[in-house]
Amino acid sequence: VKIGILGSGIVGLTFSAKLTGLGHDVMLGTRDVTRLLARTDPGAYGLSPFKVWHEEHQAVKVGTFAEAAAHGEILFNVTSGAGSLEALQLAGAANLDGKILIDIANPLDFSQGMPPSLLVSNTDSLGEQIQRAFPKVKVVKTLNTLNAQLMVTPRQLADGDHTAFVSGDDAGAKAQVVDILKNWFGWRDVIDLGDITTARGAEMLLPLWVRLWGVLQTPLFNIKVVK
Amino acid sequence: VKIGILGSGIVGLTFSAKLTGLGHDVMLGTRDVTRLLARTDPGAYGLSPFKVWHEEHQAVKVGTFAEAAAHGEILFNVTSGAGSLEALQLAGAANLDGKILIDIANPLDFSQGMPPSLLVSNTDSLGEQIQRAFPKVKVVKTLNTLNAQLMVTPRQLADGDHTAFVSGDDAGAKAQVVDILKNWFGWRDVIDLGDITTARGAEMLLPLWVRLWGVLQTPLFNIKVVK
Numbered sequence: 001v002k003i004g005i006l007g008s009g010i011v012g013l014t015f016s017a018k019l020t021g022l023g024h025d026v027m028l029g030t031r032d033v034t035r036l037l038a039r040t041d042p043g044a045y046g047l048s049p050f051k052v053w054h055e056e057h058q059a060v061k062v063g064t065f066a067e068a069a070a071h072g073e074i075l076f077n078v079t080s081g082a083g084s085l086e087a088l089q090l091a092g093a094a095n096l097d098g099k100i101l102i103d104i105a106n107p108l109d110f111s112q113g114m115p116p117s118l119l120v121s122n123t124d125s126l127g128e129q130i131q132r133a134f135p136k137v138k139v140v141k142t143l144n145t146l147n148a149q150l151m152v153t154p155r156q157l158a159d160g161d162h163t164a165f166v167s168g169d170d171a172g173a174k175a176q177v178v179d180i181l182k183n184w185f186g187w188r189d190v191i192d193l194g195d196i197t198t199a200r201g202a203e204m205l206l207p208l209w210v211r212l213w214g215v216l217q218t219p220l221f222n223i224k225v226v227k
Numbered sequence: 228v229k230i231g232i233l234g235s236g237i238v239g240l241t242f243s244a245k246l247t248g249l250g251h252d253v254m255l256g257t258r259d260v261t262r263l264l265a266r267t268d269p270g271a272y273g274l275s276p277f278k279v280w281h282e283e284h285q286a287v288k289v290g291t292f293a294e295a296a297a298h299g300e301i302l303f304n305v306t307s308g309a310g311s312l313e314a315l316q317l318a319g320a321a322n323l324d325g326k327i328l329i330d331i332a333n334p335l336d337f338s339q340g341m342p343p344s345l346l347v348s349n350t351d352s353l354g355e356q357i358q359r360a361f362p363k364v365k366v367v368k369t370l371n372t373l374n375a376q377l378m379v380t381p382r383q384l385a386d387g388d389h390t391a392f393v394s395g396d397d398a399g400a401k402a403q404v405v406d407i408l409k410n411w412f413g414w415r416d417v418i419d420l421g422d423i424t425t426a427r428g429a430e431m432l433l434p435l436w437v438r439l440w441g442v443l444q445t446p447l448f449n450i451k452v453v454k
Contacts, residue, residue, distance in 0.1 A: 112350075121431070122344050162453040165435075193438045201435030207349070208392075208428030211420045216454055225439060226389040227448040 004029060004072025006065055006087055007079035008036055010045050011104060011148045013053060015076055018152040020059040022184055027061040029068025029091065037062060069095035074102065074180075081107035081126050082119060085133055097136040100173045102180075103127050103199075104143045104151070106206050115210040118203065127167060127199030138173035141199035142166045142181065142190075145209060147219040152185050154222075160188040162222040167198040191225060231256060231299025233292055233314055234306035235263055237272050238331060238375045240280060242303055245379040247286040249411055254288040256295025256318065264289060296322035301329065301407075308334035308353050309346060312360055324363040327400045329407075330354050330426075331370045331378070333433050342437040345430065354394060354426030365400035368426035369393045369408065369417075372436060374446040379412050381449075387415040389449040394425040418452060 001024050005012045008030040019026045030036045039050040047053060054060065061071070069075060069091035079087040084105045088096065107119040107126040120126055127141035143151045143164055154160045164187050168174045174192060181187040193201060205223075213219050228251050232239045235257040246253045257263045266277040274280060281287065288298070296302060296318035306314040311332045315323065334346040334353040347353055354368035370378045370391055381387045391414050395401045401419060408414040420428060432450075440446050 117349050121349050122434070123339075158453045163450075191439070191442060193435075193442060198438045201438050204348070204431040204434050207431050208420075211425045211428050212418070212452060215418060215420060216452075218454070221452060221454040223390075223450045224453050225443075225448060226385045226451050227443055227445070 001025070002071055002073045003027070004068040004070075004075045006068055006075060006077050006091060007105075008050070008062075009078065009080065010043070010047060011078035011151070012076075013043070013047065013057075014148040014152055015078060016060040017057050018185070020057065025061075025071075026059070027063050027068040027071040029063055029065040031065065031087070031090070033062055033064055065091040066095055069099075072099065074100050077101055077103045077105050077130070079105055081105040082109070084126060085129060088130060088134060093134055093136070096134055098138075100138045100140060100176060101130070101134075102143075102177055103130055103139050103141045106144050106203055108206065115207070115214075118206065121200065121204055123200075125197070125199040125203050127196050127203070131169065131196045138168065138170040139196055140166055140168035140170075140173050140177040141196065141202055142177060145202055145205045146222045150220060150222055154188070155186045157220060157222060158224075160186060162224040163189045163191055165191050165193050165198075165202050167193045167196055167202060169196050189224065228252070229298055229300045230254070231295040231297075231302045233295055233302060233304050233318060234332075235277070236305065236307065237270070237274060238305040238378070239303075240270070240274065240284075241375040241379055242305060243287045244284055245412070247284065252288075252298075253286070254290050254295040254298040256290055256292040258292065258314070258317070260289055260291055292318040293322055296326075299326065301327050304328055304330045304332050304357070306332055308332040309336070311353060312356060315357060315361060320361055320363070323361055325365075327365045327367060327403060328357070328361075329370075329404055330357055330366050330368045333371050333430055335433065342434070342441075345433065348427065348431055350427075352424070352426040352430050354423050354430070358396065358423045365395065365397040366423055367393055367395035367397075367400050367404040368423065368429055369404060372429055372432045373449045377447060377449055381415070382413045384447060384449060385451075387413055389451040390416045390418055392418050392420050392425075392429050394420045394423055394429060396423050416451070
């Protein structure tokens with residue numbers, strides 16, 4: 001499947017590597033392609049500099065947000081939440097419309113220091129903002145509630161006995177995303193929370209997540225809904 | 228132990244029944260004692276009218292917020308979140324100061340219909356508001372993330388294999404509350420999130436909780452932190 005990954009941070013690289021490994025045709029979209037390809041500074045979270053990473057992952061194409069969006073039949077929004085709407089504007093509605101956009105971004109506000117608060121919450125969410133800005137895109141919020149590595153390899157924690165959520169207005173798109181989570185990444189427990197307004201609940205997990213990261217001293221945890 | 232329960236809704240009655248059953252000396256505090264004792268309308272969630280409930284639970288004393296606060300060595304705030312600060316003002320700082328206040332309330336805003344949003348969140352929390360308003364009270368936020376019945380009988384779900392959180396500024400008070408959760412109610416997994424600002428994360432779980440209630444069609448669920 002042709003995949004467009006919007007965002008070249010740790011989540012974007014993790015998905016690009018995983019999806020090319022599964023045989024998909026992946027283009028990673030970024031704001032400034034020349035600048036990204038030239039980067040020799042170490043990445044965040046112990047990642048190699050992008051230049052080195054890309055030599056190790058040559059199957060991953062690199063393009064602008066617009067090129068990656070045009071390339072993908074299925075799109076991932078893995079930009080930082082504060083820049084998501086602008087990145088999607090750069091991608092362009094014409095390249096997005098009618099497609100599934102798997103929205104993994106969190107609207108984290110680091111401007112007041114750590115831990116971050118949320119730029120939008122409670123009566124709105126980033127998922128809803130994106131859906132309103134691009135009404136013809138099939139936005140499905142998911143996987144924003146956990147670490148990048150666990151998003152694509154959930155079985156590495158408790159053999160996958162923990163929960164992912166999906167939120168979105170388009171039932172067919174959600175079913176396809178649940179299928180992707182289960183069959184591409186190995187998720188066992190996926191709960192459909194409802195329409196895109198339920199992204200509020202998923203995004204509002206972040207303040208708890210950040211504190212648990214501090215307490216547990218590892219990002220390799222998740223929550224399970226026990227019923 | 229002498230216990231003061233502030234709030235006569237479903238959570239207050241559940242704790243009163245459980246704690247008297249454990250042999251504690253419980254006073255339930257309410258705004259208008261005469262009115263509560265005379266209530267013959269059915270309670271919420273299938274509860275008996277208060278008059279009938281009280282005949283079945285005669286060991287539970289009933290008093291004003293101030294009387295219940297004065298009575299208790301350990302206090303529970305189980306008022307509705309929108310009314311918590313006013314109820315605590317009625318209880319009176321003199322009756323609260325120096326005591327542990329186990330704060331289970333959620334600042335739910337039903338004014339815009341269902342599902343509720345939060346009256347305070349993201350950069351503040353009800354737990355913090357209470358701690359600021361009553362600086363000499365040892366506020367410990369806990370158990371606000373689940374159903375009343377599971378709060379006091381966690382083993383009825385998955386033999387207790389799910390998580391409760393505590394937040395608070397006073398380490399000794401938190402340790403005492405963790406002890407209460409484990410030894411009185413049977414909690415197995417209690418995570419100390421940190422100071423009272425971490426109540427934000429616990430309270431911001433509510434929008435997800437409410438949606439899960441709708442999806443799962445039962446309030447008898449909880450989350451487990453899988454690590």
